[in-house]
Amino acid sequence: LVEAVLERYSDWAVQVGRQASEMGFDFLWTADDLAFKTGPLLSPKMFRNIIVPHIRKVADAISIPWVFHSDGDLTALLPDLMDLGISAFNPIEPGAMDIVETKQKWGHQICLIGNVDVHLLATGSPDEIAKEVRRLLQEVGPGGGYILSSGNSLASYCKPENVRAMIDTLQEYGAYPPQTD
Structure with missing residues (x-):
């Protein structure tokens, strides 16, 4: 079930990213809270193995600068997020x-x-x-x-x-x- 939900969500996000590019948007701002104030919702290993492949599919489809929003302490996940080519990070x-x-x-x-x-x-x-x-x-x-x-x-x-x-x-x-x- 988790894989099916992530697949459907990432397919939708790919379409949004492509449409934003085609419509002439200057950048894409996405919001996917991945952490609590005290640390990630998932271990870095789980994040890397389960979530990153779906985010990578979205990243590969985005041809404009990408602002990634997530509350909380993402310190442990930043190396993986940086590898995705995110242009900016908030907040x-x-x-x-x-x-x-x-x-x-x-x-x-x-x-x-x-x-x-x-x-x-x-x-x-x-x-x-x-x-x-x-x-x-x-x-x-x-x-x-x-x-x-x-x-x-x-x-x-x-x-x-x-x-x-x-x-x-x-x-x-x-x-x-x-x-x-």
């Missing part, structure tokens, strides 16, 4: 993955998107948001390959003034090379 969830370490190890190969903590956007102040945005730009921005965004979907409980502070701070300091002083 590098705070508290699950260290974006600085991820950038050091994989930043030469992939664009990182995300990492402004949604909990901070919900409970912090605009000044705290601005400080965090500047920190991320300073620590992750150099060398390029980083797009700042929230570390997960923006939920209704995020304070609008904090989302505005994230955007305003990014507009002020986010040009390459980042200037955060």
Whole structure:
């Protein structure tokens, strides 16, 4: 049953990828949560043996840049995901993955998107948001390959003034090379 579901899903995803390319999309953004905050849903070996062949079928069909979204700590799965030719990875969830370490190890190969903590956007102040945005730009921005965004979907409980502070701070300091002083 698992194999049949994965086969059907990957066949559908191949068609979506091909249609996005044919329609002139600039990139394809897919969402397949593969991890908890504490680690992968499956062992790396199971992931490699059961899931990767189906994702590879999709990867082989995509001819435009591919943004791969998964919450949680994917550290143990990143080598397999990188082998698939993913162009960008989102959201590098705070508290699950260290974006600085991820950038050091994989930043030469992939664009990182995300990492402004949604909990901070919900409970912090605009000044705290601005400080965090500047920190991320300073620590992750150099060398390029980083797009700042929230570390997960923006939920209704995020304070609008904090989302505005994230955007305003990014507009002020986010040009390459980042200037955060």
